[in-house]
Structures are given as structure tokens and as C-alpha cells.
Amino acid sequence: MDLLNALVAILNYVVIPATAYGAQLALGALGVTLIYGILRFSNFAHGDTMAFGTAVTIIVTWGLQAAGVSLGPLPTALLALPFGIAITAALMLATDRVIYRYYRKVHAAPVILVMVSVGVMFLMNGITRLLIGVDEIRFDDGARFLITAREWRDWTGLAEPLTLRSTQAITVVVAAVVVWALFWFLAKTRTGKSMRAFSDNEDLALLSGINPNRVVAVTWIIAAALATTAGVLYGLDKSFKAFNYFQLLLPVFAAAIVGGLGNPLGAIAGGFIIAFSEVGVTYAWKKVAGYLGYNADGLLQLLSTEYKFAVSFVILIIVLLFKPTGLFRGKSF
Amino acid sequence: MSFLDASGMTGGYGATDILHDCTLRVEKGQIAVIVGPNGAGKSTAMKAVFGMLRLRAGKVTLDGEDITALSPQERVRKGMGFVPQVNNVFPTMTVEENLEMGAFIREDDFTGTMEQVFELFPILCDKRRQNAGELSGGQRQQVAVGRALMTKPKLLMLDEPTAGVSPIVMDELFDRIIEIARTGISILMVEQNARQALEIADTGYVLVQGANRYTDTGAALMADPEVRRTFLGG
Ligand SMILES: Nc1ncnc2c1ncn2[C@@H]1O[C@H](COP(=O)(O)OP(=O)(O)OP(=O)(O)O)[C@@H](O)[C@H]1O
Numbered sequence A: 001m002d003l004l005n006a007l008v009a010i011l012n013y014v015v016i017p018a019t020a021y022g023a024q025l026a027l028g029a030l031g032v033t034l035i036y037g038i039l040r041f042s043n044f045a046h047g048d049t050m051a052f053g054t055a056v057t058i059i060v061t062w063g064l065q066a067a068g069v070s071l072g073p074l075p076t077a078l079l080a081l082p083f084g085i086a087i088t089a090a091l092m093l094a095t096d097r098v099i100y101r102y103y104r105k106v107h108a109a110p111v112i113l114v115m116v117s118v119g120v121m122f123l124m125n126g127i128t129r130l131l132i133g134v135d136e137i138r139f140d141d142g143a144r145f146l147i148t149a150r151e152w153r154d155w156t157g158l159a160e161p162l163t164l165r166s167t168q169a170i171t172v173v174v175a176a177v178v179v180w181a182l183f184w185f186l187a188k189t190r191t192g193k194s195m196r197a198f199s200d201n202e203d204l205a206l207l208s209g210i211n212p213n214r215v216v217a218v219t220w221i222i223a224a225a226l227a228t229t230a231g232v233l234y235g236l237d238k239s240f241k242a243f244n245y246f247q248l249l250l251p252v253f254a255a256a257i258v259g260g261l262g263n264p265l266g267a268i269a270g271g272f273i274i275a276f277s278e279v280g281v282t283y284a285w286k287k288v289a290g291y292l293g294y295n296a297d298g299l300l301q302l303l304s305t306e307y308k309f310a311v312s313f314v315i316l317i318i319v320l321l322f323k324p325t326g327l328f329r330g331k332s333f
Numbered sequence B: 001m002s003f004l005d006a007s008g009m010t011g012g013y014g015a016t017d018i019l020h021d022c023t024l025r026v027e028k029g030q031i032a033v034i035v036g037p038n039g040a041g042k043s044t045a046m047k048a049v050f051g052m053l054r055l056r057a058g059k060v061t062l063d064g065e066d067i068t069a070l071s072p073q074e075r076v077r078k079g080m081g082f083v084p085q086v087n088n089v090f091p092t093m094t095v096e097e098n099l100e101m102g103a104f105i106r107e108d109d110f111t112g113t114m115e116q117v118f119e120l121f122p123i124l125c126d127k128r129r130q131n132a133g134e135l136s137g138g139q140r141q142q143v144a145v146g147r148a149l150m151t152k153p154k155l156l157m158l159d160e161p162t163a164g165v166s167p168i169v170m171d172e173l174f175d176r177i178i179e180i181a182r183t184g185i186s187i188l189m190v191e192q193n194a195r196q197a198l199e200i201a202d203t204g205y206v207l208v209q210g211a212n213r214y215t216d217t218g219a220a221l222m223a224d225p226e227v228r229r230t231f232l233g234g
């Protein structure tokens, strides 16, 4: 019984939240890795792209709610998401046209593009704040729980509660669909293959008649879709706050680098590695230890949650020291 | 007029010229080979013919049509195929996808062409689902040549197709290249293995410091004691 309770506690406080968080990070990291693989720079504006996309989606959600539109048990934001993606994609394409295109034309070094993206980051940062403000916003409506603590207790009779929030389930399902669609696109479609070819060997892609402008445009659109989806899922699961999204940049980059920059499968694995490490290290294991017959004096918490970003940082440093190309052989940098 | 006629090419990557009044010609269905010491400008001459280099002087015509002002992509559409010396495959894509990318500009059904490439290089058919980056050097060169053949070029340009492969594989590759020429495709090829290459060449060019030093039939160059002594190692 105690063993069961320990497992339930781990499931409830570590596995479920980390899985949802990992899926969100994976989507974010996929966007970063895609841009790195095809446009060949680390896009520091990605966190703020997530924030912008989410802000737009929230505003559309409010509009839909005011108009009385709802998805029943599902959050209205899912209906607003395509609009958020479209507007974010338009902004990405405009940014590319006005800013990045010039640096591509003069064959700027990647480090210069990184600096440019930092500038874009501040810009998007400001736009998002103008658009929706700096406050914390909750925008999840619809059914709150798939499994409540009370239902769980009634069903199982276990002392340890377990809850499954609908946003967690939605995160995992949506992320799985998006990842499947992305991989299908890259593996099976002509445009997807031309993007991989461009990422593999730009010169040869050009010789083969692949249109670089089209590849770049499609990349930005997909990156906008991934960023907005990741941001909306994160916001539904926790809450939206512009500053928090800027901070997400670190775990998102850590995930992409751990998995090997430029490698989509690696980005997904990296997302879950970072999420599970972060949640595992900041969880107080005292209760689980108690169920297993060890009564600890302290909380058995390795790091307090305020320091959770240190986890990404440490993993990042370890990977860069011992396996700079990441666990799944990305491009070295 | 020759099928490919690149005459008087002068130019380089920056301020200094690498090519000096360099001329290369290939007849229909024949094999022309460029040999010369390292850094002679052989690859540069190939790039110039393919439009990857801004020429200060000179003219390139293909099948009588002046293509001097065209970009490499436009030249592909005109019937040129180019296999660069290095980085000539998509390493993380399968053999089949590499060939597909070779056919990217084609609007029509290219499965027939892919079958022909597989007939020419049977090993590629066996490895069609394997990533090109995982293949041996010789197999990778076959992918590279196959990719260039996917547009059904009338002129195939090969920059050191046998670099880094064993002598047996080299003979094998030369046989395939002769086979390609027999189908009416003209071949312009740079080769480090000068002797073997000149043996199969209809025309041979010896390039030194970006200029034509000797031009003759392959057999005549092989027979020339001066060429033998200086460029073929006796
Ligand atoms: N991209 C480039 N930019 C500037 N200079 C270059 C470039 N590529 C080659 N060169 C220079 O042009 C000259 C000719 O080089 P090229 O590569 O054409 O020689 P090559 O005959 O093909 O030699 P190899 O047998 O080694 O392939 C060399 O001096 C080289 O340093």
C-alpha cells in the first residue's frame, strides 16, 4: 500500500507535471532547432515569439468569449490558436523581410545574426507588453479536471491524492499531434524535403534549384506555429506572463542544445530531459521517502523552486563540456 | 561549334584572377578531361563554366546558345549537371531522397530516370533507404553522380569523381562514366588520376596556373614525352 502511495505521489507531483512541461519545452525547442538548422543561427527572440503568439491568442480568446463562442469542455483558446499562429507568422515574415533578409544577403556570420535576434527579442518584448500588459493572465476556461483528488480517492481508496488537469492532457495530445504533423511534413512532402536538403547542404540545394526564399518563409511560418502553440499550452497549463516567457528561453535552448541543435528528434528528447530534471530536482521527496520507510528530517528537496533555472543551466554546461554536439548528434557550433 | 564552348575565361574569387584566358570545349557525347597540379584552378574553371564565378572576360555557350549571363540554377534548366568536388550529397537524407532533390526542378514524373540511375549504379538501389552520409566514399560519389543525372543533363560536369576511392572502385566509376557518355551525354571531368583519366578522354586539357598549357586528344597527351615527364610522373 505504501509502495503504491509512493508511486502515486511520484506520478502526481513529478511525472504528470513534468510530462506536460516537457511537451511544452519540446515544442519550443523544435522551433529553435528548426531555425538553427535552416537559417543557421540561434534565435534569441524565440521566447518572446512564444509570448507574442500567446498574447494574440489570448486577445482573440477574449473576443470569442465576448461573442459567446465556446468549445464546451475544451478551452476557447484552442479555437483562437489558429488566429494567433497566423498573426504571429505574419509578424515573423515581416521581421524577416525588414531585418533578417539583409543579413542573409550580406552573408553575415551566425554570431551577428544572434545579436540581431537579441534586438528583435527586445522589440517583440515591447510589442507584447504594449499589446497585453505585464500582468499575470489566466485564460483557461472549460472543464478544469479530468480526474479530481476526490474522485481519485473514491475510486482507489488510496491516501495519496492524484489529479489530472485537463490542460495537462490537452498539452500532451496537442503536442503529439503537432510533432506528428511536423515530422510527416519534413519526411514526406516535397517542401519538407527541400527544407531538410537546404539544412543539410545549402550550396547543393541551390544547385538543385531549391528556392531559398521559399524555404526561409516556410521555416518562419512553422517556427511561428510551434512557438505560438508551445506558448499557449504553457499559458493554459500555468498562466501567461510576458516576463516568464522570456525566462523560458533558457530551458528551451537547453533542451534544443542537449538534444543536438538542428536535430528535431533531439529537441523533443531534450525537452523531456530538462523538464524531468527540473521537476525532479525541485520536488520535495520527503513524503515519498516516508512511504518507503525512511523518515527524513529535511524536505529532501535538492533545490528550491526559485532556482529551477539553474537546473537547465547546469545540464547545458555539462553537455557543452562533454558532448558539444548534443546527445543526438546535431550540428556542432 | 562544340556542344560546350567556354572560351577565353578570365576571372577569380576576388581582386586577383585565378583563370587566365582559359578555354574548355566538349563535343556531343564525348569525354573531356582536365588535369593539372594542385591549385592550378581546375575546380575554379569548372565553377566558371557552371556560372558560380563572375568572369571578367570570356564566353560560355551550350549547344550554340550563349549562357554566359545565366545563374547556375538557370544553367541546370538548360541541361547542365554539376557534381562538385566536395559536399556533393545531402548527408542526412536517404539515397532516394538525394535523387529526388536532384530532380527538384522537374515538373514531370521522374521515376523512370531514377530507375535508370539505379540500373547504372545497382548498389544505390539496394541502399535507397540509407542515409547518404553513412555510405562509403565510392558509394557516395555514385549518389552524387546519380543526383546530377536526375535532371537528364546533356552536359555532365564532374569534379574529381574518384577522389578518395580505391583503385578498383575508380575503374568501376570510369566504366560507368563511359557508359553515361555512350548515351549521348557530354562529359567534362577534372581528374587527379591523370593517366587513367586521359586513357578514356577524347580531349585532354592540361591546366597550369589557370591557363591552358597543353590541349590535345587524350592519347596524344599520353604519348607526349614532355607531358609525361612533367605531369604524369614519367
Ligand atoms: N572560394 C575561394 N576563394 C578564394 N580563393 C579560392 C577559392 N577556392 C579556390 N581558391 C584559390 O584558387 C586557386 C585555384 O584553386 P582550385 O580549387 O581551382 O584548384 P584545383 O586545381 O581545383 O586544385 P585541387 O587539385 O587541389 O582541387 C588556389 O590558389 C586557391 O587557393
Ligand SMILES: [Mg+2]
Residues within 6 Å of the ligand: B042, B043, B044, B085, B159
Ligand atoms: Mg579542385
